[in-house]
Amino acid sequence: xxxxxxxxxxxxxxxxTVIPEHTVEIVSDSGEGAQKAGQIxxxxxxxxGNGVWTVEIIPAEIKPPARSKAGAxxxxxRFGEKQITNMGxxxxxxxxxxxxxxxxxxxxxxxxxxxxxxxxxxxxxxPDDTVKAQxxxxxxxxxxxxxxxxxxxxxxACLAHTSNPRVGKNMFVLGMLCWIYDRDLARARAxxxxxxxxxxxxxxxxxxxxxxxxxxxxxxxxxxxHYHVPPRPNLPPQVVTNGNEAIGLGVMGAGIELVSMYPITxxxxxxxxxxxxxxxxxxxxxxxxxxxxxxxxxxxxxxxxKTACTITSGPGMALKTEFMGLAVxxxxxxxxxxxxxxxPSTGLPTKVEQGDLLSAIYGTPGDAPKIVLAAATIEECFxxxxxxxQLAETxxxxxxxxxxxxxxxxxxxxxxxxxxxxWMAPPLDQAPWKKGLAPYAWDPATGLSPRPIPGQxxxxxxxxxxxxxxxxxxxYDPESNELGCQMRSLKLETLxxxxxxxxxxxxxxxxxxxxxxxxxxGAIEEAVDRVRxxxxxxxxxxxxxxxxxxxxxxxxxxxxxxxxxxxxxxxDPHTMAHRRLAQLAQLLRMEHLVDVDSYSQVQGQPLxxxxxxxxxxxxxxxxxxxxx
Amino acid sequence: xxxxKRDWTVTLPERYFTFEDYEGGEAxxxxxxxxxxxxxxxxxxxxxEQLPPExxxxxxxxxxxxxxxxxxxxxxxxxxxxxxxPVAAGVKARRPELKVWVATGDxxxxxxxxxxxxxxxxxxxxxxxxxxxxAIYGLTKKQTSPTSPKGLSTNTHPRGAWLPxxxxxxxxxxxxxxxxxxxxxxxxxxxxxxxxxxxxxxxxLSFVRILQRCPTYTDKVFxxxxxxxxxILVLEHERGVPVDPALDRVFPTRQAHDPSDMGAARAxxxxxxxxxxxxLFQDESCPRYEDFTRRGLxxxxxxxxxxxxxxxxxxxx
Numbered sequence: 019x020x021x022x023x024x025x026x027x028x029x030x031x032x033x034x035t036v037i038p039e040h041t042v043e044i045v046s047d048s049g050e051g052a053q054k055a056g057q058i059x060x061x062x063x064x065x066x067g068n069g070v071w072t073v074e075i076i077p078a079e080i081k082p083p084a085r086s087k088a089g090a091x092x093x094x095x096r097f098g099e100k101q102i103t104n105m106g107x108x109x110x111x112x113x114x115x116x117x118x119x120x121x122x123x124x125x126x127x128x129x130x131x132x133x134x135x136x137x138x139x140x141x142x143x144x145p146d147d148t149v150k151a152q153x154x155x156x157x158x159x160x161x162x163x164x165x166x167x168x169x170x171x172x173x174x175a176c177l178a179h180t181s182n183p184r185v186g187k188n189m190f191v192l193g194m195l196c197w198i199y200d201r202d203l204a205r206a207r208a209x210x211x212x213x214x215x216x217x218x219x220x221x222x223x224x225x226x227x228x229x230x231x232x233x234x235x236x237x238x239x240x241x242x243x244h245y246h247v248p249p250r251p252n253l254p255p256q257v258v259t260n261g262n263e264a265i266g267l268g269v270m271g272a273g274i275e276l277v278s279m280y281p282i283t284x285x286x287x288x289x290x291x292x293x294x295x296x297x298x299x300x301x302x303x304x305x306x307x308x309x310x311x312x313x314x315x316x317x318x319x320x321x322x323x324k325t326a327c328t329i330t331s332g333p334g335m336a337l338k339t340e341f342m343g344l345a346v347x348x349x350x351x352x353x354x355x356x357x358x359x360x361x362p363s364t365g366l367p368t369k370v371e372q373g374d375l376l377s378a379i380y381g382t383p384g385d386a387p388k389i390v391l392a393a394a395t396i397e398e399c400f401x402x403x404x405x406x407x408q409l410a411e412t413x414x415x416x417x418x419x420x421x422x423x424x425x426x427x428x429x430x431x432x433x434x435x436x437x438x439x440x441w442m443a444p445p446l447d448q449a450p451w452k453k454g455l456a457p458y459a460w461d462p463a464t465g466l467s468p469r470p471i472p473g474q475x476x477x478x479x480x481x482x483x484x485x486x487x488x489x490x491x492x493x494y495d496p497e498s499n500e501l502g503c504q505m506r507s508l509k510l511e512t513l514x515x516x517x518x519x520x521x522x523x524x525x526x527x528x529x530x531x532x533x534x535x536x537x538x539x540g541a542i543e544e545a546v547d548r549v550r551x552x553x554x555x556x557x558x559x560x561x562x563x564x565x566x567x568x569x570x571x572x573x574x575x576x577x578x579x580x581x582x583x584x585x586x587x588x589x590d591p592h593t594m595a596h597r598r599l600a601q602l603a604q605l606l607r608m609e610h611l612v613d614v615d616s617y618s619q620v621q622g623q624p625l626x627x628x629x630x631x632x633x634x635x636x637x638x639x640x641x642x643x644x645x646x
Numbered sequence: 647x648x649x650x651k652r653d654w655t656v657t658l659p660e661r662y663f664t665f666e667d668y669e670g671g672e673a674x675x676x677x678x679x680x681x682x683x684x685x686x687x688x689x690x691x692x693x694x695e696q697l698p699p700e701x702x703x704x705x706x707x708x709x710x711x712x713x714x715x716x717x718x719x720x721x722x723x724x725x726x727x728x729x730x731x732p733v734a735a736g737v738k739a740r741r742p743e744l745k746v747w748v749a750t751g752d753x754x755x756x757x758x759x760x761x762x763x764x765x766x767x768x769x770x771x772x773x774x775x776x777x778x779x780x781a782i783y784g785l786t787k788k789q790t791s792p793t794s795p796k797g798l799s800t801n802t803h804p805r806g807a808w809l810p811x812x813x814x815x816x817x818x819x820x821x822x823x824x825x826x827x828x829x830x831x832x833x834x835x836x837x838x839x840x841x842x843x844x845x846x847x848x849x850x851l852s853f854v855r856i857l858q859r860c861p862t863y864t865d866k867v868f869x870x871x872x873x874x875x876x877x878i879l880v881l882e883h884e885r886g887v888p889v890d891p892a893l894d895r896v897f898p899t900r901q902a903h904d905p906s907d908m909g910a911a912r913a914x915x916x917x918x919x920x921x922x923x924x925x926l927f928q929d930e931s932c933p934r935y936e937d938f939t940r941r942g943l944x945x946x947x948x949x950x951x952x953x954x955x956x957x958x959x960x961x962x963x
Contacts, residue, residue: 065963257961267961270954275942276740298953300942304739307765311732314725314762318736321723322703322744326736340726434958437951472721472737472744475700480670480715480722483708491671492716 034200034246039069039098041106042199044191045123046115047084048077048091051188056093057429058209059195063095064258064431065205067249069102070095071540072429073624075123076368085149090119094128099248102430103395103540107628109133111198111243113191115172116141117156124163126623131164134243136194139169170239179231180224189225193232200246203233255434261399261425261537262288264432265355266295268403269327271435273442274353275301276326278316280309283367284423285331285357299442309337313354317341320350321481323471325407325443327353332374333363339382342416346386346506348481349458349469351410351417353403358422358536360622369622370423372536373587375601378418379565385503387510389413390565392420394539397432399425402562404441411443413509414469420564422586424537424624451477456488458505465508510566517563519570524550524557527577529641530634532558533614534584535602538625542584545630554638561602567609575612579641582615584630589618666719667699668692673717675710680832680858681778685717687839688747688776691846692720697745704747705734707754710785710860711778714749728759731766731775738771739939745846746773752793753783756814760792767821769935770850774842777814777853780860781867788863795867815915815926818853819908825932826852827911828887828925832859833872834897836890837880837923844887849930857921871921875899881914881924889924897923 042059046052053074060072075092082089096106108130114120115138123129137160141153160167176183176190183190189210196206207226214221236243259267265288269277277296279289293303306312309330316326330338335356345352358374360366378390389409393399399421406417451470457479460467467488470477479490485499486492493499522531523543534542539560546558559574561567575581583602590597599607603616617633619625668689675681692702702720706712708727715722725733734748755763755777766775782800783789789802792812799806818827826848830841838856845852857868871877875896881903882889889900899920903910911927945953 256963257958258963259961263961267954267957270950270957273947273950276736276939278736295957297942298957299950300945300953302739302939302941304939306732307761310729311735311762311765314729314732315736315739317725318705318723318733319739319741320736321733322737322741324740326740341729344726431963434962437954437958439947439951442947442950470721472703472741473700475698478699478719478721480718480724482716482724483726484724 034244036246036248038100039096039102039247040111040199040245041094041096041109042111042113042195043075043092043094043109043123043128044113045075045090045092045119047119048082048089050091050115050184052092052115054213055188055192055195056095058192058206058213059201060095060097060429061258062201062205062209063097063199063247064256066202067253068097068247069100069250070097070258070430071102071105073105073424074427076427085116085118085152087118087121090122092119097247099250101250104544104627105428105624107626112136113194114138115187117153117160120156120160126621127626129163129165132166134166134168135160136168136170138172140171140173142169175235176228176231179227186224186228189228190232190235193229194236194240196229197233197236198240198243198245200244203230256431257434258429258431259396260427260429261393261396261421262357262427263291264396264399265329265403265421266291268400270296270299270301271400271437271441272325272353272404272407273299274325274327274403274407275299275443276304276316276319276324277301277329278304278306278312278319278326279329280306280312280334282309282331282334284359284426285329285334285355287426288329288355288357309334310341313338313341313352316352317345317350320352321472323446323473325411327355327407329355329357331357331359332365332377335374335377336381342388343382343384343386344483345416346382346388347384347483347502349414349467349506350481351414353406353410353417353419355403355419355421357426358420360620366622368423370537370624371586371620371622372422372538372601373620374420375535375564375587376604378420379605385507387507388415388565389417389510389513390420391417391562392536392564393425394536394560394562395432396425396428396430398562400432400435407443409513412466413513414467415506415509420536422537446473447471448473450475457490458486458488460488460505464512465505466512514566514569517566517568520559520561520568520574522557522559522574525555526557526574528555528557529579530554530556530637531575531578531581532556532584532634533561533581533602533606534558535561535564538584538586541625541627541630544627545634548627548631549634549638554634556634556638564602564605571606572610572612575610580615580637581606581612582617582637584625584633585616585618586620586625587618588620589616661698663693663696663699665689665693668719670715670717670719670722674713676862678859678861679710680780680856680860681711681714683832683835683838684776684778684856684858685714687835687842689718690839691843695846701743702745702747703737704749705730705737706749707751707759708785709751709754709783710780711749711751711858712754728754728757729762730754731759731762734773735766735769735771735935738773738936740943742772742936742940748773748775750775750777752777752779752781752791752814756792756812756817763818764821767818767851767853768823770823770825770932771935772849772851774845774852775854776842777855778858779814779855780858780864781811782860782864784860784863798864798867813915815855816912819912819915819927823932824853824927825850825929826925827927828852828854829857829921830854830923831857831868831871831878831921834893836892837887840890841887841924844925848928850932850934877920879914879917879920879922881922881926883925885928886925
């Protein structure tokens with residue numbers, strides 16, 4: 019960051035209290051612009067050098083009724099002087115446009131006693147007595163819970179700047195946040211210009227006026243709420259994206275020229291992004307007639323030598339399973355991005371869950387060994403698509419990349435990648451095929467084989483989903499099917515042997531080892547760090563490869579008295595004698611013969627570091643009692 | 647093929663393909679199965695057109711008809727039940743130069759794959775889709791298909807099929823962006839070949855319903871058409887399927903039909919007193935999906951990297 023441009027010279031800012039980080043929420047009815055204000059605030063904070071994690075609070079309905087408990091729409095921004103890897107624990111500050119939308123957040127444990135809530139108070143004088151009563155009851159409830167509520171006439175204050183405060187108050191609130199967190203107003207103006215510039219200078223001017231009005235309003239009324247979060251030093255160039263945009267960038271970075279999809283939440287926004295941008299690399303997005311056709315189209319393109327992927331969520335994957343099996347069986351390279359969400363069936367379509375691990379690995383009829391990866395950060399959403407494409411082609415198989423709604427909608431800065439031509443798919447090989455070489459000339463040591471592509475002279479073969487020989491001839495004899503299964507399985511072992519041993523976060527030995535996968539990385543490591551800082555002997559390891567699993571896990575697990583997974587999928591309560599464990603725990607037990615325990619939740623929420631920390635202490639206490 | 651140019655020089659093709667170049671494995675269909683005739687017709691067309699076998703992809707689903715790719719000496723894709731059309735579309739999407747033949751059956755196309763059928767017609771990608779319509783599920787051993795006639799005794803309707811059969815031609819003529827619909831029968835190789843050739847030459851998706859006898863399960867289902875050739879209505883038009891003089895004696899019933907007349911085509915498809923063979927409808931002005939999906943095919947790696955860099959710029963701090 020340029021020193022001269024920095025607004026944070028100490029002399030200039032003697033006033034604000036310096037804090038390492040804060041978590042802010044703006045909650046409102048749907049359509050009040052809370053997310054827009056929060057996005058701008060998050061982007062500004064990132065640009066000013068803070069670590070940032072932004073997560074949107076999204077109701078499942080498009081237009082939920084106003085002032086409804088389930089209709090909360092909004093945004094959480096956690097920002098700090100270090101890299102922020104997750105949404106954190108309870109919020110420090112909340113801006114709320116009505117009291118009803120807070121109930122859902124409270125139920126989610128989003129606030130703690132002491133959380134400051136700046137609450138719109140126009141409801142206190144509402145003409146409808148029911149509303150008035152609701153507001154009074156809500157206020158009492160908030161106070162009873164120990165939140166620090168400050169009632170504010172936000173819309174009324176907006177009236178000085180706009181005739182329609184319902185629409186304009188989001189920028190007013192942004193101005194307030196700029197005062198509270200000592201943000202550079204010039205930067206906020208520039209952001210507003212970027213966001214609203216297309217709508218004309220009058221719109222920009224109106225929003226800037228609201229921004230400045232909000233800043234002055236807060237400056238005069240919230241003199242004690244004034245903080246400074248220092249920037250991170252020496253940052254390499256950053257980009258700020260959500261996980262689905264990172265997937266989209268990864269698809270382009272991998273040179274995948276065809277994205278074949280069918281709309282499904284929360285995967286679709288990756289395809290929305292690609293639909294706008296993929297022409298930059300000469301690619302296309304195909305919106306298929308259904309999930310089956312989406313993967314079939316990608317398989318057809320890949321068979322014809324073009325790099326293709328399909329992007330979906332759990333229910334979509336369920337429909338694709340037959341084609342997934344075909345891709346494995348007939349050795350067609352294919353990348354499938356699976357943005358997980360909650361529940362079987364329609365479940366919790368906008369909310370997070372890591373419920374598809376076992377169905378991704380095993381949910382295909384017959385024996386269909388495939389490669390399954392999981393991105394742990396937004397940055398990995400980018401890089402692992404590139405890895406997935408390379409693996410798909412090298413191992414001539416299906417590669418599933420798991421992400422989830424937490425990564426998909428979380429927004430955070432990450433190191434801008436230095437692009438490499440090798441990341442891109444190589445050009446179509448149309449040189450003549452070696453005469454007589456079988457289409458599945460399996461190397462008996464690795465299971466790998468070169469692949470003929472239509473257009474290659476002398477390479478003609480018929481790909482078939484029937485059991486086949488190395489010449490792709492239909493074969494019902496006992497040996498051929500066994501051999502085919504063996505070769506496809508061998509490819510996974512070949513890959514496994516080449517994988518690096520996972521890195522342990524913390525000491526290599528101790529009392530408790532936490533094993534995680536996917537988007538929980540940041541929260542797990544933050545929890546582990548907190549426990550370790552207070553003397554708890556806990557470490558963690560985070561898996562990117564779920565199928566096959568990297569070697570070396572056995573040794574790592576052997577260094578701890580207890581191993582447990584932390585996941586966002588269902589497990590029976592700890593008190594049950596014959597309980598079902600979380601999915602990675604089942605997998606680890608099966609593959610490693612280790613007595614792995616698990617802690618998991620399916621509440622549609624990312625796991626917070628605080629919740630994990632509490633659980634870790636519980637386990638450590640049980641371990642020490644056991645020892646005593 | 648060989649050709650004499652105006653300047654008296656001769657163009658000699660580097661390669662010349664014979665019928666055998668398009669032969670794959672030995673066809674395992676039952677003796678007397680109509681599929682053999684369809685295979686031969688397609689192989690003849692490939693030979694006549696001198697298509698390099700490596701530039702041809704035959705795609706199929708599952709069923710008796712879908713064994714077709716195995717018997718072609720070209721590239722082939724024998725995939726999943728009902729899913730030939732999405733795969734074929736995917737092949738064409740970024741490889742529009744490849745010649746694609748799709749073999750599908752009445753169960754494959756009109757039942758389990760019916761959704762894809764509607765949309766493939768609308769995508770109108772340049773390929774030849776052959777509906778092998780034998781009015782029965784053969785490979786799974788005699789279950790009622792959507793085109794089974796009412797009353798046909800099958801293993802799933804032993805006391806006779808309950809409903810009137812689905813008319814695939816009528817349905818296809820109702821789908822948006824349909825660009826080529828023809829009908830023919832497997833028992834007249836001359837008309838079969840002429841129809842498939844016309845379909846091959848069409849730019850866009852050509853849909854050809856071929857009545858195809860199954861000697862094992864529906865041997866008699868087309869008996870009325872075979873025993874009374876007057877029930878076969880041969881469509882004639884200068885832009886239609888050429889009618890060989892050899893057909894005069896076999897199929898005496900004729901009707902002039904302009905293939906650009908959708909109303910007349912639908913009326914012909916709906917008739918159940920006769921079965922119209924030939925070209926019912928053709929419109930080469932329909933948009934083809936590959937003209938959209940092929941965009942950007944020629945982009946260089948450097949341009950792609952520059953494009954990606956610009957995409958990253960939009961997120962840069």
